[in-house]
Amino acid sequence: xTGGLLLQAVVSGLLLGGVYGLVASGLSLIFGVLRIxxxxxxxxxxxxxxxxxWLFALGRVDPYLSVLITAPLFFGLGVAxxxxxxxxxxxxxxxxxxxLTLGLALFFENLALVLWxxxxxxxxxxxxxxxxxxxxxxxxVSRLVASGGAVLMALGLFVFLRTTDVGKALRAVAEEPEGAxxxxxxxxxxxxxxxxxxxxxxxxxxxxITPFFYVAPDVGESFNIMAFVVVVLGGMGNFVGxxxxxxxxxxxESLGAAFLPGSLKQLVVxxxxxxxxxxxxxxxxxxxxxx
Amino acid sequence: MGARLAGxxxxxxxxxxxxxxxxxxxxxxxxxxxxxxxxxAWNLLGGYAGQFSFGHAAFFGIGAYxxxxxLLQGGLTPWVGMLLGGAxxxxxxxxxxxxxxxxxxxxxxxxLVTLAFAEMLRxxxxxxxxxxxxxxxxxxxxKAAPAMFMFSNKxxxxxxxxxxxxxxxxxxxxxxRSRLGFSLAAVRENEDAAExxxxxxxxxxxxxxxxxxxxTALGGTFYAQYFAYIDPTIxxxxxxxxxxxxxVIVGGAGTVLxxxxxxxxxxxxxxxxxSALRGRAGADIMLYGAILVFVISFxxxxxxxxxxxxxxxxxxx
Numbered sequence: 001x002t003g004g005l006l007l008q009a010v011v012s013g014l015l016l017g018g019v020y021g022l023v024a025s026g027l028s029l030i031f032g033v034l035r036i037x038x039x040x041x042x043x044x045x046x047x048x049x050x051x052x053x054w055l056f057a058l059g060r061v062d063p064y065l066s067v068l069i070t071a072p073l074f075f076g077l078g079v080a081x082x083x084x085x086x087x088x089x090x091x092x093x094x095x096x097x098x099x100l101t102l103g104l105a106l107f108f109e110n111l112a113l114v115l116w117x118x119x120x121x122x123x124x125x126x127x128x129x130x131x132x133x134x135x136x137x138x139x140x141v142s143r144l145v146a147s148g149g150a151v152l153m154a155l156g157l158f159v160f161l162r163t164t165d166v167g168k169a170l171r172a173v174a175e176e177p178e179g180a181x182x183x184x185x186x187x188x189x190x191x192x193x194x195x196x197x198x199x200x201x202x203x204x205x206x207x208x209i210t211p212f213f214y215v216a217p218d219v220g221e222s223f224n225i226m227a228f229v230v231v232v233l234g235g236m237g238n239f240v241g242x243x244x245x246x247x248x249x250x251x252x253e254s255l256g257a258a259f260l261p262g263s264l265k266q267l268v269v270x271x272x273x274x275x276x277x278x279x280x281x282x283x284x285x286x287x288x289x290x291x
Numbered sequence: 292m293g294a295r296l297a298g299x300x301x302x303x304x305x306x307x308x309x310x311x312x313x314x315x316x317x318x319x320x321x322x323x324x325x326x327x328x329x330x331x332a333w334n335l336l337g338g339y340a341g342q343f344s345f346g347h348a349a350f351f352g353i354g355a356y357x358x359x360x361x362l363l364q365g366g367l368t369p370w371v372g373m374l375l376g377g378a379x380x381x382x383x384x385x386x387x388x389x390x391x392x393x394x395x396x397x398x399x400x401x402x403l404v405t406l407a408f409a410e411m412l413r414x415x416x417x418x419x420x421x422x423x424x425x426x427x428x429x430x431x432x433x434k435a436a437p438a439m440f441m442f443s444n445k446x447x448x449x450x451x452x453x454x455x456x457x458x459x460x461x462x463x464x465x466x467x468r469s470r471l472g473f474s475l476a477a478v479r480e481n482e483d484a485a486e487x488x489x490x491x492x493x494x495x496x497x498x499x500x501x502x503x504x505x506x507t508a509l510g511g512t513f514y515a516q517y518f519a520y521i522d523p524t525i526x527x528x529x530x531x532x533x534x535x536x537x538x539v540i541v542g543g544a545g546t547v548l549x550x551x552x553x554x555x556x557x558x559x560x561x562x563x564x565x566s567a568l569r570g571r572a573g574a575d576i577m578l579y580g581a582i583l584v585f586v587i588s589f590x591x592x593x594x595x596x597x598x599x600x601x602x603x604x605x606x607x608x
Binding site: 037085088089092093094095096098099100102103104105106107108109110111112113114117118217225228232261262263264266267270271273274277278279281 | 343390391394396398399400402403404406407408410411414415417418533540568571572573574576577579580581582583584587588591
């Protein structure tokens with residue numbers, strides 16, 4: 001094992017970690033406020049990747065610029081999902097809400113399969129192959145932009161939650177929904193906005209990775225599972241924990257890929273997942289308790 | 292009386308009619324009973340004990356791989372391999388359940404752990420040459436050999452899965468009326484209260500887990516013998532885990548006939564969509580997704596619950 005390979009694995013892991021962090025931030029936000037583990041999160045990401053792809057293929061819109069269209073679009077989709085699908089069933093038992101999002105995921109994923117078949121599609125932009133070298137490690141520019149952009153977006157959301165009235169209301173609902181309703185916060189509206197924000201996060205993450213990642217109906221699945229791992233690791237509903245967890249999982253995965261044969265790298269991630277779920281369900285950095 | 296007569300007629304039809312059916316319809320019927328069987332197995336843990344597994348594929352795959360590997364490498368008949376696979380899966384279920392329940396995992400957290408275990412087994416199988424890696428295993432099926440669980444036509448497979456389903460159904464019915472069934476219901480509704488009343492919640496949940504995983508593994512062996520081919524994605528992938536819980540949710544979780552009702556509605560529907568929209572892969576699963584959302588929104592107790600409520604309302608008049 002050479003130092004160069006190790007360095008490359010660390011660099012790749014960090015570059016992937018930022019994207020995982022943003023996907024997980026959206027999931028964590030939705031869990032924090034709605035107490036729902038959203039199985040449709042990855043499917044929403046997949047739809048956003050298709051939106052980015054079609055904007056590029058039909059309208060020649062640059063993937064990074066398309067964020068300006070996809071983010072509001074998927075905010076709207078998230079609001080619609082919450083209002084039409086989840087809000088009316090709030091009284092239902094916990095696992096029924098889980099199944100609702102699972103049903104949505106099956107629907108979206110196979111809708112994409114029916115509409116666009118299973119072919120892998122790619123967005124080829126001028127900067128797709130651009131790269132530079134640090135030490136012995138190769139850094140692809142598009143991956144660097146994706147990771148950096150994801151971290152910026154997550155930080156922006158963090159500032160939004162801390163400083164704006166809507167952000168504060170959202171945190172109040174996460175903390176104490178009944179108390180929030182008593183002081184005049186429109187809780188249903190905040191819940192819809194939360195689902196919208198979470199979906200916008202994952203849509204931006206999807207758009208940022210299309211310059212170097214294939215688009216296919218099942219592309220969201222692996223990100224969805226990865227986001228569960230990250231969110232559990234960082235602590236359910238813990239926003240900063242989600243970002244940190246993203247980097248940990250990104251590193252674990254790329255180090256696993258460098259040191260283990262075949263696709264066993266996924267095993268590393270699942271082992272971490274089960275261990276954290278069993279022994280520290282509140283996450284490494286604390287958060288809502290899992291029991 | 293009407294219900295009992297209808298039931299007797301349905302059973303008579305299920306036993307007597309299949310030899311008269313054309314091949315395609317028989318295949319659909321096998322599929323219906325097969326998914327009902329897996330649903331019955333899932334229902335013991337998910338419906339009666341209220342523990343939502345999203346990873347029953349783990350047990351299904353263990354069953355399919357154990358009996359098939361024993362057949363291919365030791366020449367052992369799958370009739371015996373099936374029971375051994377069930378035992379291995381039951382042990383794995385106990386291990387998974389003990390870890391999860393011991394550390395107090397509930398609701399969605401339990402679902403995630405079961406999902407993770409199934410995915411881990413899938414990844415390990417894909418990466419292990421000795422069990423055929425991602426290429427899977429082919430079960431020899433050239434000549435009929437009833438002693439080796441191999442038949443030249445579909446009819447015997449139908450009666451095998453029908454008997455398996457009937458036995459599993461009888462077991463569910465019996466459990467529902469037993470001390471175990473009442474304890475499970477108590478744990479499902481309010482675990483703390485059940486424990487306070489002296490119910491051994493951990494022990495009860497583990498029993499449900501062991502039974503459910505054992506039965507699911509038998510389904511895995513049936514699948515391997517019937518289709519004569521298994522691979523990691525088919526057996527350990529999420530499709531089986533979802534396929535096992537869907538008929539139960541649609542039919543009515545925690546009811547004896549719920550999984551059967553669910554499968555009789557869902558499976559033919561999916562076959563119809565698949566043949567109507569040939570070449571449009573995914574349309575049937577898309578429909579499943581829509582039905583799942585619809586049922587939870589409008590029939591949260593499933594079809595069985597809906598029928599029960601209707602009856603109760605009619606009875607009140």
